[in-house]
Amino acid sequence: MIVEQTEVKSIDSSNLDLFIRATEPQLRERGVFIAETANVCLRAIEEGYVPLSMLVERQRLDVEAGPVLEAVRDHLGEDPGTLNVYVEDRSELCDLTGYALVRGLWMAFKRKDEPSVHEFIEGKKRIAVLMDIAKPENVGAIFRSAAALGLDGVLLDHSTVDPLTRRVSRVSMGTVFQIPWVKATREQSEGTKLIDILKSSGMTTVAMALTPGSISIDSDEIRGHEKIAVVLGNEGRGLRREVIEACDYKVVIPMHRGVDSLNVAAASAISFWEIQKR
Numbered sequence: 001m002i003v004e005q006t007e008v009k010s011i012d013s014s015n016l017d018l019f020i021r022a023t024e025p026q027l028r029e030r031g032v033f034i035a036e037t038a039n040v041c042l043r044a045i046e047e048g049y050v051p052l053s054m055l056v057e058r059q060r061l062d063v064e065a066g067p068v069l070e071a072v073r074d075h076l077g078e079d080p081g082t083l084n085v086y087v088e089d090r091s092e093l094c095d096l097t098g099y100a101l102v103r104g105l106w107m108a109f110k111r112k113d114e115p116s117v118h119e120f121i122e123g124k125k126r127i128a129v130l131m132d133i134a135k136p137e138n139v140g141a142i143f144r145s146a147a148a149l150g151l152d153g154v155l156l157d158h159s160t161v162d163p164l165t166r167r168v169s170r171v172s173m174g175t176v177f178q179i180p181w182v183k184a185t186r187e188q189s190e191g192t193k194l195i196d197i198l199k200s201s202g203m204t205t206v207a208m209a210l211t212p213g214s215i216s217i218d219s220d221e222i223r224g225h226e227k228i229a230v231v232l233g234n235e236g237r238g239l240r241r242e243v244i245e246a247c248d249y250k251v252v253i254p255m256h257r258g259v260d261s262l263n264v265a266a267a268s269a270i271s272f273w274e275i276q277k278r
Contacts, residue, residue, distance in 0.1 A: 001079040003069055008055075008088035015086055018108045019055045024165050031111045033164035035174075038064045041107045043174025045071045049109045053084040057104035061087060064105045111164065117155065117194075120182040121201045124152035125227050126275055129194065129205075130160045131243065132234040133264060139163060140171025141265035142232070147175035149272040154181040155198075155229070158189035192246040195231070199248075203229040206275070207247035208267055209239055210260065214250040217274045222249055230271050235264055 008016065018032060027033055032052065035041045045051065051072060056065045065085065072083060121127070128146050133139055139161045146154050154163070161168055162183065163176040184194055198205050204225040208217075215222075222228065231247055233239030244250055253262060253270050261267065 001072055001076040002082045003072065003085060004082055005085045005087060008086050015053070015084065016055065018053065019106050024162065028111070028162060028164075032108055033111055033169070034166050035107050035109060036105070036166050036170050038068050038105055040169055040174040041068050041105065042071055044107070044109055044169075044177045045075050047177040048075075049112065049177060050076065050079070050081070051083055052108040052110055053086065054108075055086045055088075055106045058087050058089050060104040068105070068107070106166075114182050117182055117184050117188060117197055118201065120153060120155065120180065121198065121203065124180075126151045126272075127203070127229050128154045128268065128272065129157075129198070129229050129231040130154065131157045131189075131194075131231060131239060132159045132237070133232065134159075134161060135235055136161050136165055136167035137171050138235060138263070138265045140168040140176070142268045143168070143172040143179060143181070144175045145265070145269035145272055147172075147179040149269065150276055151179065151272055153179060155194070156181065156183045157194060158184055158186040192242055195243060195246040198229045201227075203227045204249070205229050205231055205247040206249045206251055206271075207231045207239055207244045208233070208252070208264075208271060209244045209250045210252060211244055211250050214252045217251045217253050217271050218277075219249075219251070222251065223275060223277055228275050230268070230275060232264055232268055232271075 019034065035044050054065065128142060128151055130139065130142065143154060143163060163181055169176050188194055188197065195205050204227060206222060206228055208231065231239060231243065253267055255261065
């Protein structure tokens, strides 16, 4: 891959559209995502994502961008494409973007094709299912826990935040590029359709829900199942009633001192740890 360096001269340059004007939905529609910080970009490159361009502070060109560009050459040296690197002083970049760049480096990458939900589920033993989770910070933290604790993948319904948004990939420390995931269609996300798909694929569905009859997540009965899908819901509302009722188990994490529940990201880490015990 050829690396070409260009000085940023105007905020109106079309070269900067991906970084400062395109919204996340527009990026997704174009098959592109933006990654922030050198470490996150390195993870994406190592996992085979193809970079399209870079925007970087001049002061960080050697320290931050240098290792990233070296990784591009190592992993994509034979690629006939061109990587455009746009460079400017920090003060100018802050004016262009309206805020300080995260560690002074952004990269635009080409998205990979996603498998179908059925293809994704095949062969997996332990997965997380995210339904209507709205905060990028939570989705990123859940991905990091899922990767660190050995889950086989993450399935997201249509309303959950896209894992390749800047905030999610940064909070996840780049693990969104390392663990398999798929986002269901709007139709598949209606009602209990995703739960039905999981069950038909042999998955035991486990809803994290504060409902009467819920059992502790550390149950040996649950861990005994060969295939488990832990279903996590919205930060405020939790899972929809119909989804809870459709799942095979309703589970909770036992609480003390009158605390009723944990943040969904914290709860996910505990649940992932428990279902991996065999």
